[in-house]
Amino acid sequence: MAKKQLVETTINGEPVEFLCEPRQSLLESLRDILGLTGSKEGCLTGDCGACTVLVDDRPVCSCLMLGVEARGKKITTVEGLAEGTKLHPLQQKFLEDASLQCGICTPGFLMSAKSLLDRNPNPTEAEIRYALAGNLCRCTGYDKIVRAVMDAAKVIQAR
Amino acid sequence: MHEFSYEAPTTVDQAVKLLSADGDSARIICGGTDLLIQMRNAVRKPRLLVDVKAIPEMRQISFDPKTGLKLGAAVPCIEIHENQTMRKYYPGLTEAAHLIGSLQIQSRASIGGNLCNSSPAADTSPALLALGAVAKIAGPNGTREVPVEKFFTGPGQNVLQKGEIVVQILIAAPAPHSADRYIRMIPRNEMDIAIVGAGACVTLDGDKVTAARIGLGAVAPTPILAPKAAEYLIGKKLDEKTAERAGELAREAASPIDDMRGTAEYRRHVVGVLTRRALLGAAERARQN
Numbered sequence: 105m106a107k108k109q110l111v112e113t114t115i116n117g118e119p120v121e122f123l124c125e126p127r128q129s130l131l132e133s134l135r136d137i138l139g140l141t142g143s144k145e146g147c148l149t150g151d152c153g154a155c156t157v158l159v160d161d162r163p164v165c166s167c168l169m170l171g172v173e174a175r176g177k178k179i180t181t182v183e184g185l186a187e188g189t190k191l192h193p194l195q196q197k198f199l200e201d202a203s204l205q206c207g208i209c210t211p212g213f214l215m216s217a218k219s220l221l222d223r224n225p226n227p228t229e230a231e232i233r234y235a236l237a238g239n240l241c242r243c244t245g246y247d248k249i250v251r252a253v254m255d256a257a258k259v260i261q262a263r
Numbered sequence: 264m265h266e267f268s269y270e271a272p273t274t275v276d277q278a279v280k281l282l283s284a285d286g287d288s289a290r291i292i293c294g295g296t297d298l299l300i301q302m303r304n305a306v307r308k309p310r311l312l313v314d315v316k317a318i319p320e321m322r323q324i325s326f327d328p329k330t331g332l333k334l335g336a337a338v339p340c341i342e343i344h345e346n347q348t349m350r351k352y353y354p355g356l357t358e359a360a361h362l363i364g365s366l367q368i369q370s371r372a373s374i375g376g377n378l379c380n381s382s383p384a385a386d387t388s389p390a391l392l393a394l395g396a397v398a399k400i401a402g403p404n405g406t407r408e409v410p411v412e413k414f415f416t417g418p419g420q421n422v423l424q425k426g427e428i429v430v431q432i433l434i435a436a437p438a439p440h441s442a443d444r445y446i447r448m449i450p451r452n453e454m455d456i457a458i459v460g461a462g463a464c465v466t467l468d469g470d471k472v473t474a475a476r477i478g479l480g481a482v483a484p485t486p487i488l489a490p491k492a493a494e495y496l497i498g499k500k501l502d503e504k505t506a507e508r509a510g511e512l513a514r515e516a517a518s519p520i521d522d523m524r525g526t527a528e529y530r531r532h533v534v535g536v537l538t539r540r541a542l543l544g545a546a547e548r549a550r551q552n
Contacts, residue, residue, distance in 0.1 A: 109269065126269035126312065129299070149300050150368055162341060162370040168299050169371065170292075172269050173314065216366070237453045238365020 113174040115140070116184030124171040130164075131155045133171030134181060142182035142211045146240075153239030156212035157181045163219045163238070182211035185218065193259040194218060197252040205243035213239045217253045225261055229254065264302050271314040275321070275401045275430055278313050283403045283426030285311045291428060293337045294371035296364065297380050321375070321430055324349065331436040333399075336375020336429045340387075341366065343374065353434065354548060355443030355462055355541075359390040362447060365454055375429045378414065381421045381485070382456075388415075388486035389462035390445040392478025396434045402427035415485035438474070441466035442548030444541045447480070448533050450524055457481040458525040461513070461537035463545040465501060472496040472546075477509070477538055482517035482530050489516040492538060501546040509542055510535035 108123040115138070124133045134140040134157070146154035148167045155166040158180040185192040194217050197203070204210045213236060220227055220235035227235070232253045233246075241249060269292075272278045282289045290309035292298055293316060301307040315321050321337040326348045334343070340360040343349050349357045356374075363372050363386050377387045378398065391411045398409045403426045414421050423429070437443075443464040449455035460480030466473045475493040480486045492512035499505045519530035 107268070126267055127264040148303060150296055150364070153365065153367060156367055159370070162339075163367045164370050165367045168294075168296050168368075170269065170295070170299075170312075172271075173295075173316075175271070219366070234453070235366060238367045 109172050111172055111175050113177055113179055115179045116181060122171070126170060126172050128171045129167050130157070130159075130169040130171050130174055130179075131166035133174070134166060134179075137171070140181050140183050144208050144211055146208065146212075151240070152209070153212040153216060154209050156215045156239065158215055158219055161219065161222065163216050165238075180215070180218075182214055185214060192218070193256040194221070194253065197256040197259065198249070201248050201252040201255060203244060203248040203252040209239060209241045209243075213241065213249055217249075217256070220253070221257055221260060226257060227253075264299075265305070265308050267302075267308075267310050267312055269312050269314065271317045273317045273319070275318055275428065278315055278318060278428055279401055279403055279426050281311065281313045282428065287425065289313060291315055291379070293373045293376040294339065294368075296368050296372045297376070315428065318430075326352065326436075328436050332432075332434040334374065334432040334434065336378070336398075336431055337373050338375075340369040340372050340374065344369065352437050353394065353443060355445040355464065355545065356387065356390040356394060356396075356434075359387045359445040359447075359460075359462065362386050362445075374432060378411070378432070379421065379423065379429055381415050381417075381419050383418050383483060383485055384457045384460065384481035385486060386445070386447060386457060386460055386480065389460045389478030389480040390443065391432065391434075391462075392486055392488050393443055393445070393462035393464040393476045394434050395464075395476060396432050398429045399431040399433055400427050401430045406430075408433065411486075412488050418484050437552070438466045440468065440549050440552050441474070442545050442552055444544035444548060446537050446541045446544065448537060456524065459519075459530055459533040459537050460486075461534065461541040463538065463541035465496070465542060465545045465549055467501070467546065467549045470500045472499055472501050475509075475542070477513055477542070479513065479517060479534060479538070481524075482519040482534055484518075487516060489513040489538065491516065496542070501542060503539075503543070506539040506542045506546075507535075510537075510539040513538040 146152035447460040
């Protein structure tokens with residue numbers, strides 16, 4: 105077995121150390137080693153976006169990144185969105201607007217949407233659709249997701 | 264995935280040594296957006312991955328109005344798109360970088376990786392060809408510079424020898440009244456592989472074209488230049504009519520195949536259309552420079 109490597113990183117604001125084999129993806133490291141199962145495994149080819157996490161505030165498919173590459177990075181997963189029991193406006197609006205059914209794609213959509221709103225707090229519908237183009241959903245038809253992101257943007261701006 | 268080891272050197276020399284020592288079974292990882300899929304499908308089975316993203320000169324964009332651009336081969340596409348210098352001086356290359364996959368992919372994928380993966384349909388390659396870009400390569404025998412038009416040797420193949428790394432992409436500073444443009448056609452609105460990609464760079468003196476380069480993707484075994492189309496434009500006014508004629512000449516440079524994205528006949532037609540549009544788009548930008 106290839107030697108495990110120590111990875112020191114920051115996940116959801118907390119310093120974290122874990123041991124992984126080089127062949128383990130960031131997604132496997134999060135789910136199987138660290139027990140952060142919010143990020144979902146979909147296609148494993150970077151097409152569906154279900155595994156999207158933020159790495160140094162940029163959206164990345166965690167299935168296409170190795171766990172060892174997380175060394176020294178700042179990782180944000182869906183588990184880092186809520187503050188305690190208080191949901192992030194995106195999470196709240198996804199619930200209110202019924203923007204999910206089966207829920208597998210939702211963590212990825214939330215992270216892509218967070219990355220967009222962090223950079224552009226007042227996006228147009230077209231900008232939202234471009235920013236979410238790397239996330240696939242088989243249930244909603246996307247409209248309710250786009251609406252939730254627009255509604256969450258309003259909440260964030262009103263703060 | 265199979266077992267392998269992983270190193271992340273911080274200098275080009277260390278990376279070259281690691282790659283040279285492990286023979287043919289070492290591979291560079293940059294964004295990994297092609298490589299990790301190939302490894303998962305057992306298409307490639309490297310014993311060692313050498314991550315080049317911790318090498319400072321491979322992660323920097325430096326521009327000097329006299330000496331031009333040194334673009335780190337490992338700079339992620341999204342950083343290129345967000346870089347004001349890149350947008351201002353190389354808008355065509357910048358738009359090509361912003362067309363590769365989703366934002367998730369652009370956060371990891373690099374122009375160096377796009378180049379070295381050497382897909383005939385790589386979006387940034389026609390843009391690099393149009394700009395006359397040069398790959399600065401480091402290897403066990405020192406460094407060498409290879410113009411992008413001499414870099415590709417076949418689908419997925421290039422001139423890189425054992426232990427060699429593309430460190431930077433070098434591009435001259437744009438001449439006054441010059442600009443570039445890249446356009447591609449895909450089967451859907453976003454996130455697909457080009458049926459045809461066309462990059463153009465033109466320099467104007469008043470109405471007249473004084474220099475032009477046209478790069479084409481997805482219509483030959485490698486990304487190619489269309490030199491006859493570019494030469495035709497020299498000394499002429501670039502308008503709908505001359506752009507149309509240049510498009511016809513570009514068609515002659517193409518040798519496309521039929522595949523699931525389009526037929527050879529269709530691709531040849533689209534070469535003409537995209538070449539015309541890319542030329543007119545580049546000229547419009549050039550007039551403002």
